Amino acid sequence: MNWLNSDLVGYIAATLTTSAFIPQALMTWKNKRAEGVSLSMYVILITGVILWLTYGIMLSAWPVIIANVITLFLTIFILLMKIVYK
Amino acid sequence: MNWLNSDLVGYIAATLTTSAFIPQALMTWKNKRAEGVSLSMYVILITGVILWLTYGIMLSAWPVIIANVITLFLTIFILLMKIVYK
Numbered sequence: 001m002n003w004l005n006s007d008l009v010g011y012i013a014a015t016l017t018t019s020a021f022i023p024q025a026l027m028t029w030k031n032k033r034a035e036g037v038s039l040s041m042y043v044i045l046i047t048g049v050i051l052w053l054t055y056g057i058m059l060s061a062w063p064v065i066i067a068n069v070i071t072l073f074l075t076i077f078i079l080l081m082k083i084v085y086k
Numbered sequence: 087m088n089w090l091n092s093d094l095v096g097y098i099a100a101t102l103t104t105s106a107f108i109p110q111a112l113m114t115w116k117n118k119r120a121e122g123v124s125l126s127m128y129v130i131l132i133t134g135v136i137l138w139l140t141y142g143i144m145l146s147a148w149p150v151i152i153a154n155v156i157t158l159f160l161t162i163f164i165l166l167m168k169i170v171y172k
Binding site for chain 2: 004006009010012013014015016017018019020021022023024027028031033034035036037038039040041042044045047048049051052054055058059
């Protein structure tokens with residue numbers, strides 16, 4: 001598939017899977033309710049994102065590091081709202 | 087960081103960020119309610135996961151392909167419940 005640049009596909013994919021958490025963060029913040037959001041999901045997800053970040057640091061892979069730092073902030077924010085708002 | 091294998095960290099990270107969606111899928115399925123789940127989040131996320139899958143196929147990277155096929159099924163299932171249950 002030389003007609004399509006794999007790096008470009010990876011960067012767009014990373015941007016989307018990172019920014020996907022923005023509407024959930026905004027929605028939960030606005031509604032001040034989080035009972036539909038799974039606590040377990042965010043605990044497991046955050047653990048996984050911290051490991052992805054570790055992986056990125058080990059390989060000095062900056063796109064992995066940057067995407068996961070942003071995802072980490074967004075998912076921790078959603079987790080904190082889940083704990084506060086229930 | 088030679089004392090720690092980066093591939094192993096990557097595999098554990100992928101397993102966690104994929105399986106994180108299982109508790110959300112089960113919770114939404116059990117409650118038959120999805121008003122706390124963001125529709126936009128899952129639309130953006132699924133688009134991103136499809137691109138990660140494309141990236142994995144382009145590079146013949148099986149761990150990326152397998153993790154994203156599973157994530158795709160789980161997130162499409164959550165999206166369908168969001169549409170059905172509102």
